Each structure stands twice: as structure tokens, then as C-alpha cells.
Amino acid sequence: MQKLRVCELFAGVGGFRIGLENTGHYEVVWSNQWEPSTKTQHASLVYEARFGPENHSAVDIEKVPTSEIPDHDVLVGGFPCQDYSVATTLNSSKGLVGKKGVLWWSIHRILKEKRQKPRYLFLENVDRLLKSPSSQRGRDFAIMLKSLSELGYAVEWRVINAADYGMPQRRRRVFFLAYHQSTQMFQAIKERPEKTWLETDGVFAMAFPMKNENKAFETFDLTDDLATLSNHFNKGGNKSPFKNCGIFIGNHVFTTDAVPDYNGPHTVLEDILQNGEAPDDFFISIDELKQWKYLKGAKRELRTSRSGHQYHYAEGSMVFPDALNKPSRTIITGEGGKAPSRFKHVVPTQRGLRRLTPVELERLNMFPDNHTKLKGISDTKRAFFMGNALVVGIVKKTGKVLFEKIEQLSQTA
Template sequence: MDLFAGIGGFRKGFESIGGNCVFTSEIDKFAQETYKANFQTNHLFAGDIRDVDTKSIPSHDVLLAGFPCQPFSLAGVSKKNSLGKSHGFDCKIQGTLFFEIARILEHHRPKAFLLENVKNLKSHDKGQTFETILDVLENKLGYKVQYRVINAKSFVPQNRQRIYIVGFREENNFNFDDLIIPDISKGPTLSSVLHPEDGSENFEDPYTIPHLSKVNEKYTITNKLWDYLKMYEKKHRAKGNGFGFGLCKREDVARTLSARYHKDGAEILIDQGEEKNPRRLTPRECARLMGFDKTGDSNFIIPVSDCQAYRQFGNSVVVPVIKEIASLMSKNIFEELILDKIDNLEKCA
């Protein structure tokens, strides 16, 4: 089942090992639009998981969930503190959504699960939030749990650290440390996701224009915004802060793409030389940056506005990372499926 599904990054990863999705839940209507444009949804598709009766969810072997991270992320905690709002499990809207996962795990007892969240989840509230999560998964629900922080920089040209939590219902020989992560220093650069702008790529309206498939001028930031960003960086540099924009060349690796990218694109701006202001990534480049499309491909359907597309890719998981974890988990998942079939045959006999 695909819980807090977003635009299907988890599903795309697990379909690579033969997974078949039987239930999807995603509350955002625009993310639903993108998800349905790219995946078959002839199964139960729910909106807010809090409105779903556990018994109505089909039985499933694997639960996948990138539960909302804003209550635990560094940016989310900072924002909520500044507004005098609670965060983590005290956040009544989003923080309690982990317990929706626990509710489903307790009722259906799937063979395995994979959860994803921001790296800061592990240290949030002096580690108490993560301890609570592990306590629920291990002691209350009885799953054998392992976790690992992985930087997607080994797979895509983006510095993106996330924590992945794997759980199995039965004892097995799964070891998260067996996941081989390519050398981070030898990972891809932005040239692998950017439009080449030399005519070697078919143009794609509205992201590129027919002449040599050049990037549409609308992605070049205005003089006003560029002046503001330079002033903002200068002010914070004087204070010794690290805030500012991220100006990238084709041979660079980007900062983390976030859901706020639609606001000003500051974290990832592509250098276009001294004669021209830098530009934002196009949504197609974001699809490649998150691994939904491979280098040079434009297969993932983006039916929404640029604003919504930026939010969706910024909130997503990195598909190649999920594929690697799925591959590592697959041996144990299939072993448990076989054992279940043998058990059922013995009972029938």
C-alpha cells in the first residue's frame, strides 16, 4: 500500500521488483492528479487517511509511507517556533500522522514496511521523537526495525539526506548495512539532468522552445528577484550565517530541492553566464533530479502547473534510492511470501 503517496516515488521504486499496488492514500488534490496521470489506479484510492476505516483497507504485504516531514524538518521546526506553534508529535495536524501508520500496521500486520523522513527526525526533540517511533514499531507492534540515513547524492546530483526505516514482521537476515551506496564523490552532476540546449533533445513546451530546445525564458529570474537574492546573501554573510542562494554550474551538485522551490528558486539557480540572470530548474529537470526520469528522458507526465510541480518534486522521495532499498528488501519479502504459501498448503492438507 502507498500511504502519503505524493506523486508515486515509493510505488515507482517497488514496481521495479514486481510490486503491485492495492491501496493508495494521498490528501493533496494536485498530487493526486499527477499520480493518476502516471499510474493505474483501479484500486481503492483514498484522500485523507484519517477518514479511512482500517478494515476497508485491503490486506497487503508491504506498507510504504513517506509520512509528512514538516513537523520534524529543520526548516519546519524553525518556522513553527517563530510562529509560536508546536511541532513534532505536538503538531496536531501533521505530527500525529505517524500513528495512522501504526494503526494500519497493527490491524493488517504486513510482512514489511519502509518509511522515509528527513534526517532531522532522528535528533528532533533531543531524540525523544525518534525513540517514540521506534518504541511503537518495535515494542508495541513487534516489528524488527533497522534504519539508515542515506544521501541521494550518490544517485542523483543533489545533496539530499533522508532517514529510511525498514521493518519486518518476522526474524530474517535482512541487514541494512548490506546496501551498497556508490561513492558519493563519484555521483552524477547537474549536466545529467539539465536540458542540453544544443538541439540534441526534443523541445518540450512549455519547458523548452523549438530553437535548439533552449530553456524557456520564463525560467530566468527577474532583475528584481536577482538583486534581492544577492542583497539577502550579502546581509547574512556579514552576520556569519550560511543563508543565501545556491548558484550552480553544469558540473556541480545541487542543494536539496524543497517544496518551497516555487517561491524564488533560491536553493538551486542555474548559472547562465555574466550576460544573463540565472534561472530556475524546469519541472522536467526536477523530475530527472528526483529520479522520476532518467538522463534525457521526458516520460513522467507532469499535468499540473509549475508551482504545483515544484511542490510535488520537492516533497518526493528520490526514486533510485527507493529502488535500491526495494531490491535489498525483496529477497526477504519473497521468502516470507513462500513460507506463507507453504504454511497455507500444510493447513489445507
């Protein structure tokens, strides 16, 4: 089977591309990365330095005509978590459109306008997507599922914590795969029991084995139109009806809570450290240590807001320094810089306590060493990239199983 052609949106520094192309089964034919909050497109510069400028776009995806995007088999991307509600246009012929600036609707627009639609979608987001917004738990995900169904796709999703499958970082994200109705994957989901697909036969089940532990499977339908879902789905509900894995096909939701079932090797924080190579300015001085301990420690104190209002503030302590015999905590975008912080990682070494280096942060996301190293790109910016990135190992494993499953179904057709 030939390589699958990939369009990578919201590409960052290329996590999806690395994971998929490392399987040998995928080829990125077009990519887009644009950061609205910065004049210099730092992530795009890194992307071009690693993969070349050909067929790479560094402009706002909302301004890119669909006609400029080449046909592709797989559309991938880790799109921003935003408010996915819809709005009715005055021109009824256009029907429903997403709110401007909400980038999910750029994906939707491309899928809608492409005459030759991508056969597969592979997308990633923070796991709170399944329970957003707080006033209508699960509404945003319901809108996404329904809009994909209207475009001819079946969807399976899974919340995966990379550390549960031996990877070096505790990073929990929701991944979902969508299959166009023209594919054998769509037919396979349609013909097999949903429980079987989720537990054993599906791509996520094969890539990341699960056990159900007698948790209930819940089913419900999304028959309302997008406007009704946007306005009324689960209004006032305390909990989202979407569990951490599930299938959506033909307006029907089938969902449950999966428990990881993994007995393989594990990589821990100690395994990725550059001990002996870390620059001096990553070490914490004795003068700074008191502030680090305060920020990491438990607190119960009276504070005053900017308006002069006094309030009681309390928070628990964090492990300090970070445990070396476990996977790391989740990297955040503020991981870089020398300033003491509650959330930055600090590791013990023979020379003393220090922050994590850019290479170590890359390793926690399973990127190649110095992937983000480029003239004019600061260590703080490199840390920011990794706070926004995904764990490449999850993409690679999913991509490998997806290709094998497609190949298997094509041979039995």
C-alpha cells in the same frame, strides 16, 4: 517468488511506487494521498493520471477504516514529521493513543487492526526525526521504535544522502525497514550479530555500502512503556542517543554512525539540465539580478521586527550561481515561481542565468520526465511536488536488495 503486494500511504505523486515497481518485484494494490491544506487534491490528480484511479484513495487517511485497505505484504510511505507524543485515553481499555492529526498514528492503527499484518514496512522521513523534539532529543524516534516492537516488528534504519551514492541531489533522509516477527528476515536479525547486520549483511548495508571508521557502537534498551517514554525519554539531554544507522529488536537498540563507502559513477547538476529547451520565463532578467545577488549574498545588517524591536541579522553567502560540477542542493517546496529567493537553484547557461525547470527538478529526484505535467497543474505546484518527494533511486535500490534478501532466505530455510 511472486511479486510483493504494496500499500502506499502519503503517496504524493508516487515516488515509492515508481521505485518499487521499476524493480519488477512489487505491485501497488492500494494507495492513499490527501493534502489537508488544499481543497483541490493536486498530487492525487497527478497520481491517478499516471497510475489510474483504481484502488486509489484521495481522502484523509484518519477517516479510512482499516477494513477498506486490502491485505498487503509491504506498507510504504513518507509520512509527515510531526510531534509523535502519546496521550492516555480516559477509557483505559483503549490504552494509549496518538494525538489526533498526527499521521504516524494512522500507520500504527492500520498495523494494529490488520489481522494479517504487513510483513515488511519501508518508511521515509527527514533526518531530524532522530533528534526530535529539542527538549527530549530522540524521543519521537524512540516512541516509533517501541510502538513497532509492541506490534511485533524489528527495525533497521539508515540516514542516506542520495548524492553520497552517485545520485544527482544532496538530499539527506532517514529510511527504515521493519520486519514482522513471522518473517525469516526477523529471525536473521535475531540470530546474527548486530554489527555484522549493520556493516555487511543487512538490506541497507548491501544496498548502500558503509564503513564504520572505528566509530563506537552504542547500545541501550527501551523498556519503558510508551507513556513513560513520551514524558521522560532523554529529558534535558543535549544529544540524541540514536546515530545515523541502527537496529532495534526486542527492546534493544544497537546504533552507530555509518560513513558512505561508494566508488561508482556520479551524476551532477550539469548532467540533468535541459539546456536549449528551457522556456524564456525561467531566465533571470538584468533588473531582477540585483535582488537575487542580495538574497544569495552575505549579510550583516540591523533589522526591525513587526513589533518595532531592532536586532542584528547576519548570514553567510551561498554559491551563486549553483555549481554545475556537483550534485544539486536539496530541492525545497518553495523552489517554484519567479520571485527571487535565497534557496532556489540558479544555473549558468550560454543564454544567461536561469531557474530550474519542472523537468529538471523531476530528474534531480530521478522521476520520469514530465511525470507531474498535467492540465491545471502549474509549474510552481510541480516544483512543490518535487520539494516533497524522495529520490526514487534510493527506493529502487533498497527495494531490489530487500526482495533479493527475502528470496535468498526463503531458499535457505
